[in-house]
Amino acid sequence: MSFSDFYATGTVTVPAGGTAVVGAGTLWSTPIVAGDTLEAGGRAVRILDVVDNTHLTLAYGWPGAALAGSSYIIVYNAPSRTTGAYVAERLRELIERQRILDDGVPTYVAKGAGTNAPPSAPAASDLYLVGSAPTGAWAGYGGYLAVATDAGAWRFTAPAQGMRLYDTATDATWERHAAGWVNISPVPTSALGAANGVATLDSGGKVPAAQLPALAITETFPVASQAAMLALTAQAGDVAIRSDIRKSFILSASPATTLANWLEILAPLGAVSSVAGRTGDVTLGTADVSGLDASLAGKLTTGTRSMCIPAAAFTPRTTSGAAWGLVETAANKRMVRTLDFDPGTAEYAQICIPMPKSWNEGTFTARLIWQPGDGAVGNVRWAVRAACVDYYDGTDNLDRAWGTAVAVATATSGMSTATCYTDITTVTPAGTPANNALLFVEIFRDAADAADTYGADAKLVAVYVNVTLDAVNDA
Incomplete structure (x- = not known):
């Protein structure tokens, strides 16, 4: 135990x-009683x-x-x-302390260790090691040694390293x-x-097999022949993979030198045994699959066609048309x-595209390649709309209304010499799309929209128009 004439734990x-x-x-x-001295x-x-454990009252005001x-x-x-x-209790404690010192290692005999609730009727001098979550009279003394006194109370001793119990x-x-x-x-x-x-170790420092659970597979061995497997x-539980016959075997019992102990690992029922009448390593061609050539014949040339149109191919509209621009780079x-589009007023440019017969007469997408007029940062709101005019259709004439415009705002690059791009998706042309019809496409800058925040001209360089095909050719 730890004995002292004073207490100094904490602050x-x-x-x-x-x-x-x-x-x-x-x-x-x-440990503290009224009349002791705080220094x-x-x-x-x-x-x-x-x-209580953390509050004292002094006899008079603290003088320092x-x-x-x-x-x-x-x-x-x-x-x-x-x-x-x-005095008798102190004497008993001192005698106990001397006994411990004589033993060389502080060791105590306890009635219980790790107990959280004090016993209801302990005998005087019964000693317990208090648990980590004590209750009742032991509350707050987790890990302490508790000794029952003659008066039915408890005396506690703080633990010290090296103590044994x-x-x-x-x-x-x-x-x-x-x-x-x-x-x-x-x-x-x-x-x-x-x-x-507890498990033990054998002479090789390993746990004996008898103390281990059964293992399904411990090792896998690739071998090239039966002799090598045996x-x-x-x-x-070990597995041998025979490369000579492309089969695998599992050892069901020892010894491994007995062929009957090796059981073949069977493939599931219904496994593929041949492909198109061939066995072994098979490489298939289109002719090996029934109907594949005919099925692919109408698919190989369909998909999406991209038409790249330079800005020079567009025509600025007479009313509120975009201005032509010509830039010469400084170094090269x-x-x-x-085509330069103003930041304050919506300006327009158009192109007429004769559509091929292979066009599926549906919607199209566009990618606009453009260049900011200066190095400032902001958003340009581009818009695309279209109309389709068919031949000999009096109601589908050249002056028909445009379809709904699709607009997207894109940030500038922050460099006047760097190009930017804006993707416009799902543009639906007005009119009645048909084979070999004329597709009018109009591009404009929606400068009045709040999303357009760039204060200089946006210079259109080129446009990709992407349409879907549904025929092999235009015949």
């Missing part, structure tokens, strides 16, 4: 002239009352400077400690480490290799023809 806080002392990390209720910073005041989380000691010098019972209830030995109490009881011989005991150092003198 204290008390204002100058105050009598209320607050402790941190303290357990004052049991700190060269000052000392008698204790009038022990309120205020203490805040300060170290201290409480001297066990209360007059009540000089009674005969107290023998629990007579469980025949176990405990030792106090930095991390807490550890059970250091040796494993009984009867538990070695036994059920609910020469394996294998045990039941590259000439770029553009």
Whole structure:
């Protein structure tokens, strides 16, 4: 046990002239009594009352400077400690301490270890190792040693590293480490290799097979012949993969040298045995699959066709048309023809595309390649709409209304020499699309929309118009 004439665990806080002392990390209720002396910073005041584990009341105001989380000691010098019972208890403790010192290692005999609830009727001097979640009179003393006194109360001793305790209830030995109490009881011989005991090691430092659960497969061996399979150092459950006959075998019992012990791992029923009348490594052509050539004949040339149209091929509209621009790059003198769209007013440009017969007469998509007029940052809102005009259709004439415009806002690159692109999806032409009809496409900058925030011209360089085909050719 740990014996002392003073208590100094934790810290204290008390204002100058105050009598209320607050402790941190303290357990004052049991060791401290009224009349003991609090000493700190060269000052000392008698204790009038022990309120609880973390609160004391002084007999008079603290005479020194205020203490805040300060170290201290409480001297066990209360007059009540000089009674005969107290002196007898102290004497018993000192004798016990001397016995422990004589033994060389502090070891105690306890009635129980790890107990959280104090026994209801302990005998005087019964010792217990308090558990980690104590209750009742033991609350707050987790890991402490608790000794029953003659008065039916408890006296607690803080644990110290190296302490040992023998629990007579469980025949176990405990030792106090930095991390807490550890059970250091040796494993009984009867538990070695036994059920609910501990495993042992053989002469090779491994757990014997008899102490391991059954294993389905331990190792897999690729071999090139039967002879090589029978020469394996294998045990039941091992698998041999025969490359000479493309089969696998599992060892059902020892020894591996007996062919009958190797069982073939069968393929599932209904497994493919041949393909198009061929066995082995098979490479198929279109002729090997019935109807494949005919099915592919109408599919190989269908899909999507992309038509790339330079800005120079567009025609600015007479009313609110985009302006022609011509840019010569500074270093390499590259000439770029553009259509310049104003930031303040919507401007337009159009193109007429005679559509091929292979067009599926549906919607189309577009990608606009463009260049900002300067290095400023902002969004340009581009819009695309279309109308389809068929031959000899009096209601589907050249002046028919446009279809619904599809608009997308795209950020500039922040560099006047870098191009940007905007993808326009699912443009539906107005009119009645038909084979070989004329598709009019109009591109404009929706400058009045709030999403258009770029303050300079947007220069259109080229446009991709992507349509879907549904015929092999245009015949």
